[in-house]
Amino acid sequence: MGGVMAVPQKIKLGLLQSWADTAPALNLKRTLELAHAAADQGAQIISTQELFRSQYFCQNEDHANFALAEEIPDGPSTRAFCDLAKARNVVIVASLFERRTAGIYHNTAVVIDADGTYLGKYRKMHIPDDPLFYEKFYFTPGDLGFKAWTTRFGRIGVLICWDQWFPEAARLTSMHGAQILFYPTAIGWHPSEREKYGDAHHSSWETIQRAHAVANGCYVAVTNRVGLERPIEGDGIKFWGQSFIANTSGQIIAKAGIDKEQILVQEIDLASVDVTRTHWPFLRDRRIDAYGGLTQRLLD
Secondary structure: OOOOOOOOOEEEEEEEEOOOOOOHHHHHHHHHHHHHHHHHOOOOEEEOOOOOOOOOHHHOOOHHHHHHOEOOOOOHHHHHHHHHHHHHOOEEEEEEEEEEEOOEEEEEEEEEOOOOOEEEEEEOOOOOEEOOEEHHHOOOOOOOOOOEEEEOOEEEEEOOHHHHHOHHHHHHHHHOOOOEEEEEOOOEEOHHHHHHHHHHHHHHHHHHHHHHHHHHOOEEEEEOOEEEEOOOOOOOEEEEOOOEEEOOOOOEEEEOOOOOOEEEEEEEEOHHHHHHHHHOOHHHHOOHHHOHHHHOOOOO
16 A cells, blocks of 8 residues: 555564363463463463353353352452553553452453553453353443554454454544454354364454454454363364455455464564555445444334
């Protein structure tokens, strides 16, 4: 794309694709170690996967799992990542199970600036209820809206897993000025369905998020988990990994493997956001006078 000059703004993203066991304290310890390792590789904005402190407990409805939640920002995970961010001069996106008050819990991501300052949180807006993904039992839908934060290394927005299927969420977050959309994620196959539907499911997941990059002229960074998790009897969920980073035209520029813990570090140039949005002026050409129907469930 020629004709538009922009001063390079090169930074490095680090995605922490990992597995989880049944010990939250050990999961936190290992994730902090991965974050340090990502910083050693030059990562400046680091994102965890969704709900990294535990196995994906939403495979069944069990009140005992509410004990996994913690307060934000006063809980141990937020404090630990604030310390790490300050010590390593990195921005952190960390996905946590938030205890707001008795009976109200959220699937929440915290954003921490590179000086260790807690900038705020995003509460997952779209809550699924599918076989082995019984999130409505645990999570109250988010009530903070769609947001973006100015960090030392760029303006970022955060959405969580099921949010990634909704173009409205990506659009509204981008309208807040986000140059990068982060998607902490926990998604995988039902093992019995993988042979028949596996390739199609993964392709749809990847395609919809690449489309968000195209439609909004921004980077998309998706951190998924790996491993087979069976917290209850049955086949469990085989998480498919394949965390990735897409550029402002939707091309995948970095991608992790399918079944191994991996730190995915990739340099990006935030100047391309301005260039892409100028050459592909979707934001300019939106017919905001004609979109009122989006706030309705259905139209005649």
